[in-house]
Amino acid sequence: xxxxxxxxxxxxxxxxxxxxxxxxxxxxxxxxxxxxxxxxxxxxxxxxxxxxxxxxxxxxxxxxxxxxxxxxxxxxxxxxxxxxxxxxxxxxxxxxxxxxxxxxxxxxxxxxxxxxxxxxxxxxxxxxxxxxxxxxxxxxxxxxxxxxxxxxxxxxxxxxxxxxxxxxxxxxxxxxxxxxxxxxxxxxxxxxxxxxxxxxxxxxxxxxxxxxxxxxxxxxxxxxxxxxxxxxxxxxxxxxxxxxxxxxxxxxxxxxxxxxxxxxxxxxxxxxxxxxxxxxxxxxxxxxxxxxxxxxxxxxxxxxxxxxxxxxxxxxxxxxxxxx
Amino acid sequence: xxxxxxxxxxxxxxxxxxxxxxxxxxxxxxxxxxxxxxxxxxxxxxxxxxxxxxxxxxxxxxxxxxxxxxxxxxxxxxxxxxxxxxxxxxxxxxxxxxxxxxxxxxxxxxxxxxxxxxxxxxxxxxxxxxxxxxxxxxxxxxxxxxxxxxxxxxxxxxxxxxxxxxxxxxxxxxxxxxxxxxxxxxxxxxxxxxxxxxxxxxxxxxxxxxxxxxxxxxxxxxxxxxxxxxxxxxxxxxxxxxxxxxxxxxxxxxxxxxxxxxxxxxxxxxxxxxxxxxxxxxxxxxxxxxxxxxxxxxxxxxxxxxxxxxxxxxxxxxxxxxxx
Amino acid sequence: xxxxxxxxxxxxxxxxxxxxxxxxxxxxxxxxxxxxxxxxxxxxxxxxxxxxxxxxxxxxxxxxxxxxxxxxxxxxxxxxxxxxxxxxxxxxxxxxxxxxxxxxxxxxxxxxxxxxxxxxxxxxxxxxxxxxxxxxxxxxxxxxxxxxxxxxxxxxxxxxxxxxxxxxxxxxxxxxxxxxxxxxxxxxxxxxxxxxxxxxxxxxxxxxxxxxxxxxxxxxxxxxxxxxxxxxxxxxxxxxxxxxxxxxxxxxxxxxxxxxxxxxxxxxxxxxxxxxxxxxxxxxxxxxxxxxxxxxxxxxxxxxxxxxxxxxxxxxxxxxxxxx
Numbered sequence: 001x002x003x004x005x006x007x008x009x010x011x012x013x014x015x016x017x018x019x020x021x022x023x024x025x026x027x028x029x030x031x032x033x034x035x036x037x038x039x040x041x042x043x044x045x046x047x048x049x050x051x052x053x054x055x056x057x058x059x060x061x062x063x064x065x066x067x068x069x070x071x072x073x074x075x076x077x078x079x080x081x082x083x084x085x086x087x088x089x090x091x092x093x094x095x096x097x098x099x100x101x102x103x104x105x106x107x108x109x110x111x112x113x114x115x116x117x118x119x120x121x122x123x124x125x126x127x128x129x130x131x132x133x134x135x136x137x138x139x140x141x142x143x144x145x146x147x148x149x150x151x152x153x154x155x156x157x158x159x160x161x162x163x164x165x166x167x168x169x170x171x172x173x174x175x176x177x178x179x180x181x182x183x184x185x186x187x188x189x190x191x192x193x194x195x196x197x198x199x200x201x202x203x204x205x206x207x208x209x210x211x212x213x214x215x216x217x218x219x220x221x222x223x224x225x226x227x228x229x230x231x232x233x234x235x236x237x238x239x240x241x242x243x244x245x246x247x248x249x250x251x252x253x254x255x256x257x258x259x260x261x262x263x264x265x266x267x268x269x270x271x272x273x274x275x276x277x278x279x280x281x282x283x284x285x286x287x288x289x290x291x292x293x294x295x296x297x298x299x300x301x302x303x304x305x306x307x308x309x310x311x312x313x314x315x316x317x318x319x320x321x322x323x324x
Numbered sequence: 325x326x327x328x329x330x331x332x333x334x335x336x337x338x339x340x341x342x343x344x345x346x347x348x349x350x351x352x353x354x355x356x357x358x359x360x361x362x363x364x365x366x367x368x369x370x371x372x373x374x375x376x377x378x379x380x381x382x383x384x385x386x387x388x389x390x391x392x393x394x395x396x397x398x399x400x401x402x403x404x405x406x407x408x409x410x411x412x413x414x415x416x417x418x419x420x421x422x423x424x425x426x427x428x429x430x431x432x433x434x435x436x437x438x439x440x441x442x443x444x445x446x447x448x449x450x451x452x453x454x455x456x457x458x459x460x461x462x463x464x465x466x467x468x469x470x471x472x473x474x475x476x477x478x479x480x481x482x483x484x485x486x487x488x489x490x491x492x493x494x495x496x497x498x499x500x501x502x503x504x505x506x507x508x509x510x511x512x513x514x515x516x517x518x519x520x521x522x523x524x525x526x527x528x529x530x531x532x533x534x535x536x537x538x539x540x541x542x543x544x545x546x547x548x549x550x551x552x553x554x555x556x557x558x559x560x561x562x563x564x565x566x567x568x569x570x571x572x573x574x575x576x577x578x579x580x581x582x583x584x585x586x587x588x589x590x591x592x593x594x595x596x597x598x599x600x601x602x603x604x605x606x607x608x609x610x611x612x613x614x615x616x617x618x619x620x621x622x623x624x625x626x627x628x629x630x631x632x633x634x635x636x637x638x639x640x641x642x643x644x645x646x647x648x
Numbered sequence: 649x650x651x652x653x654x655x656x657x658x659x660x661x662x663x664x665x666x667x668x669x670x671x672x673x674x675x676x677x678x679x680x681x682x683x684x685x686x687x688x689x690x691x692x693x694x695x696x697x698x699x700x701x702x703x704x705x706x707x708x709x710x711x712x713x714x715x716x717x718x719x720x721x722x723x724x725x726x727x728x729x730x731x732x733x734x735x736x737x738x739x740x741x742x743x744x745x746x747x748x749x750x751x752x753x754x755x756x757x758x759x760x761x762x763x764x765x766x767x768x769x770x771x772x773x774x775x776x777x778x779x780x781x782x783x784x785x786x787x788x789x790x791x792x793x794x795x796x797x798x799x800x801x802x803x804x805x806x807x808x809x810x811x812x813x814x815x816x817x818x819x820x821x822x823x824x825x826x827x828x829x830x831x832x833x834x835x836x837x838x839x840x841x842x843x844x845x846x847x848x849x850x851x852x853x854x855x856x857x858x859x860x861x862x863x864x865x866x867x868x869x870x871x872x873x874x875x876x877x878x879x880x881x882x883x884x885x886x887x888x889x890x891x892x893x894x895x896x897x898x899x900x901x902x903x904x905x906x907x908x909x910x911x912x913x914x915x916x917x918x919x920x921x922x923x924x925x926x927x928x929x930x931x932x933x934x935x936x937x938x939x940x941x942x943x944x945x946x947x948x949x950x951x952x953x954x955x956x957x958x959x960x961x962x963x964x965x966x967x968x969x970x971x972x
Contacts, residue, residue, distance in 0.1 A: 180740035287939025291611025615935025
């Protein structure tokens with residue numbers, strides 16, 4: 001926590017309009033449920049109206065059409081969730097690890113570290129790595145040799161950048177011959193990568209993560225992928241090798257994007273969807289198999305395996321109809 | 325191994341009835357296949373009757389209705405698998421790492437460690453963490469600042485507790501604004517978490533894992549989740565943010581539970597099932613898309629994408645029938 | 649890079665026929681796009697004909713039927729991709745980490761290390777582990793006590809070998825009783841395992857990975873699995889406990905293989921396919937639910953949950969037809 005601000009001071013910095021006493025001081029953000037004196041909360045989901053009524057927050061952030069729902073001191077703005085994010089940044093740092101290289105970290109030769117870089121305990125940075133200003137690597141991150149990170153990059157614990165891609169050729173006796181992975185990984189500015197996510201180095205050319213990309217935990221990015229700027233992926237998603245994903249895409253959790261395809265800008269892929277071919281048009285794409293009570297599922301699913309038969313029987317009925 | 329016990333001694337501690345010589349001594353558990361002299365094995369699956377006949381075990385654990393299937397010294401009990409688990413605990417420790425903090429571990433400020441805690445090589449424990457009695461962190465676990473673990477918690481290698489949740493707001497130009505994650509993770513007693521599993525800290529409030537929860541490897545628990553006591557999840561499962569899962573649930577491997585939903589107590593979710601909405605009623609729920617030979621799959625699957633057409637054609641046939 | 653070779657020297661080592669000047673010297677492999685002077689590239693995908701025309705490579709690898717597509721110095725061979733893999737191995741090492749044990753690694757008691765073994769920074773090797781000749785463990789690998797690796801094994805960062813399998817029994821009050829995992833993991837020769845992949849130790853007997861198996865990143869292998877020689881699995885795949893997979897199988901990315909089943913030799917499982925029962929016959933098996941624009945998906949998917957109804961209605965129409 002960094003000391004209190006009044007609603008007036010916040011609005012002066014971030015915009016919006018104060019309703020109620022602008023001298024109201026807050027010093028931390030909190031949820032409607034757990035907020036107490038000195039906390040500012042936000043309201044954006046109409047389902048939480050009961051929580052709004054019951055909150056003990058000192059102040060609120062909400063949109064104009066909800067302004068009348070509370071008599072608490074409040075900041076009225078267009079995008080309450082975004083506004084709340086910015087208020088939280090006033091009170092809380094984006095990263096919580098001090099600048100500098102922890103003595104237990106292992107840093108290779110010819111590594112370039114920008115100003116204000118933080119390398120946590122147990123990190124291992126290979127030779128010839130470059131890390132931009134103000135970047136923060138939490139404990140136990142590995143960056144293999146030759147990879148580069150931009151400015152303000154955040155890597156959470158367990159991230160592995162630049163391990164070998166999965167490049168294999170079958171020999172005459174169906175044994176695997178390893179293809180040395182001689183590309184690297186290039187990561188832009190303002191990228192955040194979640195715990196235990198892996199980004200493989202390229203086979204020949206580099207794997208590229210553009211500026212502003214946000215990857216959640218346990219994601220796998222295959223070799224030679226190119227992820228466009230400001231794209232976000234939720235946890236457990238996998239992108240197979242040599243796939244190119246556009247800018248401003250959103251991939252839901254546990255989505256799987258197969259290899260060697262292209263996804264346009266502004267595409268949204270729903271959680272758990274398997275993308276098997278290129279997507280050329282912005283929009284939302286989904287492929288979730290519906291769940292059900294086990295018994296009902298078993299009955300319906302057995303039929304999926306005989307859909308071609310069913311369709312054929314309908315065709316026969318239609319034909320008989322016509323001819324009859 | 326901790327020295328031999330006779331069947332009589334085992335039954336005195338754990339219950340059950342000895343058939344055959346109660347002075348038979350055993351000193352380790354083993355599978356029917358690999359057991360030898362001094363080993364006790366168990367039989368619970370009727371498909372393994374041939375293995376039972378061939379086993380070289382010195383003794384067996386089985387249920388009353390199987391008692392006559394073997395003439396070996398044996399313990400007869402109601403739940404042979406559970407009994408076997410308890411016998412194994414007599415001969416084998418639950419964790420294999422000595423108490424104490426390994427010199428290569430990095431422990432932050434104001435960390436409270438209970439008695440008998442074991443912190444393995446390369447672990448990193450953030451400031452203000454609390455770890456209860458007899459808990460065991462295998463090598464290379466990271467616990468971020470402010471998180472707490474109960475008693476007898478086991479964390480396997482590569483676990484990351486308390487990395488930032490995936491909290492982002494879109495700004496006016498569709499760039500991502502990070503929301504500082506100021507909650508923590510609270511883990512109860514008797515929780516075990518498998519290798520490379522990640523549990524994110526809460527955005528505002530805490531992520532909570534109640535007593536007795538068992539998480540397998542490579543699981544992802546999003547921020548603000550609440551996992552009820554004695555729930556178990558098999559490997560590769562993901563639970564998205566702000567979801568609340570009840571007590572005594574079982575989630576099969578690679579299940580995906582979407583965010584902001586609720587799952588009642590005593591719910592079982594089959595492996596690889598995507599749960600897209602709240603489940604209010606105990607029971608077993610499934611959503612596995614059936615696999616098939618590739619050719620058959622291709623034929624049937626093409627029709628899934630035209631099911632609405634097929635249903636419409638059936639409606640037409642029904643209508644014609646009626647009117648005809 | 650290890651110095652230049654002429655096409656003639658390469659063909660003398662690896663076979664194939666040189667077309668054009670055999671004295672052409674190359675010193676590195678590169679993609680058609682990025683190759684320059686001194687690079688040798690390969691051509692195997694007819695879709696890349698434009699790239700072939702534009703490449704600045706000094707030499708090419710291609711098959712006889714493509715020989716006429718370029719006038720560059722070239723090596724003509726039967727399997728250009730395999731040949732390229734072997735050429736790349738002439739110029740690039742298979743692993744990039746020097747032999748020896750990094751001082752920050754922690755090695756237990758009674759560990760046997762073969763000749764030329766490389767143990768990276770922050771690795772933790774438990775007691776009684778054996779590691780064969782020329783094996784390379786990149787930084788931050790954990791091998792639990794009692795496990796063994798063959799020769800020329802490559803483990804990438806974040807790999808965890810031998811954590812406890814997920815073995816639990818329900819007690820009388822539906823609480824979980826842990827079954828000590830007293831087996832180990834045995835890994836053969838020439839196995840490569842990708843970043844953050846986990847292989848659990850056996851419950852009673854060992855988990856076995858045979859020679860030449862290649863596992864990509866973020867894979868989970870459950871306890872007591874047996875993976876046959878020369879089988880490869882792409883990223884994010886999971887194999888549940890006690891499953892036996894044959895030799896020369898290929899599992900696509902994010903496939904899920906349920907527990908206690910058997911998969912024959914030479915089986916290919918498509919990406920994202922859930923294998924719920926044993927596969928006895930070689931072949932390709934698929935179970936991907938098709939994705940679509942969200943609106944179309946929603947319409948078709950609603951019907952999946954009523955397929956049994958639809959089939960019943962078709963049956964009624966057929967019956968009426970017959971009786972009418």
